[in-house]
Amino acid sequence: MILCLAQLSPCWNDPGLGLEKMRKFAVEASQKDADLIAFPEQFLTGWDPDDTSFATKETGSLVGGMRDIAREAGIGIIGSFREESDNKPKNTCIAIGPDGDILAKYSKIHLFSPGGEDEHYLAGKDLGIFRYGSCKTGLAICYDLRFSPLFQAYRDKGVELMIVPSAWPSSRIKYLTLFTRSRAAEFQFFVASVNTVGPTPVDNYSGGTCIAGPDGTIRACGSGNEELVYYDIREEEVKSIRANFPVYRDYSKTDYKSLK
Template sequence: MEKIAASVFQFDVIRGGVAENRALVMEALEHCPSGLVVLPEMWSCGFDYKHLDTHALGTEEILKDLSDMARRRSLVIVGSLPVSEGGSIYNVAHVMDADGRLAGSYSKTHLFTAGGEGRGFAAGSSAGVFETMAGPVGVMICYDLRFPELSRTLMDKGARILAVPAQWPAVRRTHWQTLARARAIENQLFVVAANRCGEDGELRYPGSSLIVSPTDQVLVDMGEGPGLATAELDFSLMDDYRKAIPCLRERRPEVYAL
């Protein structure tokens, strides 16, 4: 597949407001064109640390709804939800393929300890690239974006798209924009990054969900308001650019080793 539609949906995630958040997301998915859509991080409940156990119990039901929606609308859906496993809670991005199959899941590897994430979540320990109707999709979650080693690993595993669900605050908006663009440029792939907007307590979120091409063309920058935006990803342009600027095959790992 040479071209696909990719969408990002950003909204004001209500902490603990599962019913409201769920209704907003399902309505948005009804209006997405067939292709890939990325949702914000922890979109069902936000960082409702006091009730994560309860919210995690509802994740399976939400995944059934996403499976039905993916199959009916021919969507590849990526967004993170709380999952309980082995007595711990993980921040997990599920990749639902367009046939309703769960293509895979990725547990957030890098917890934002400065924001207290370690008090509610356990860290994942593996990188994931998942085969989907949209092609091979690698997943990073929010703070993961600061770690180029992870994005490079995903590219090496065959990712042609990096999907990034996030709740990145407005105070570091320029970091969000710069890092998303850097991950696209250095790995010569598409970055589809969905960030929340609105406010949660003292934190303000800028939205600014992004779709960035391998050539650093910002195909989408949504700004601050809630909504849905879509761009076309042309993989033939990506392949041509990798041939023209062959930095991926001209790496010298033996020099970089510690």
């Protein structure tokens, strides 16, 4: 499966323009034989922990627009939106197939409390897992990368690829690579982090989009500019590494909660 990571600047609080930009790059990725394209966290509006405007339902025009783009370009899309819920919106990532069908949805579980996101958004409670071709794929968002148990939960479900849309600022960019590699090596799956680039009213972003293999090595990475990053994900490599170096089997032998 050829995965494309769209390292792009958001269209700040202009989701209509964001959809136009998404369409342009989805078509380009499809023409270059990509099967699936992933966009950064809250790409259509820009990530803002204080702003809940443009919150919409899964049946709304923004998700509908992404579904139309997937069908038109003939490519799977990983997008995100501010999802309406009972009291506060959720920061939600969505996987859409090339036929426009919704494959999975994941709402950010670990909200970025240093920026106040937890004051304005509601945390998710469920994993987001789907099969794309033969590859079992999971979703997480940005700050989630710091929380190893979430990725363990995905490993427990047999996930082979994690896709992580992000708005990871320049001031902490070294940690995006660090945690992407760490989660990949720890749980022996591919981890693809697609990051924002350029200045926004919230912070400055310098890209650093990267894909780590199940051995923890970086397989592809972006620069500090807008660009599309491609990599051919081969889930058989995950199976091989897990079989030949069975870390997880040995991990499961210990009841850590019983340790004193």
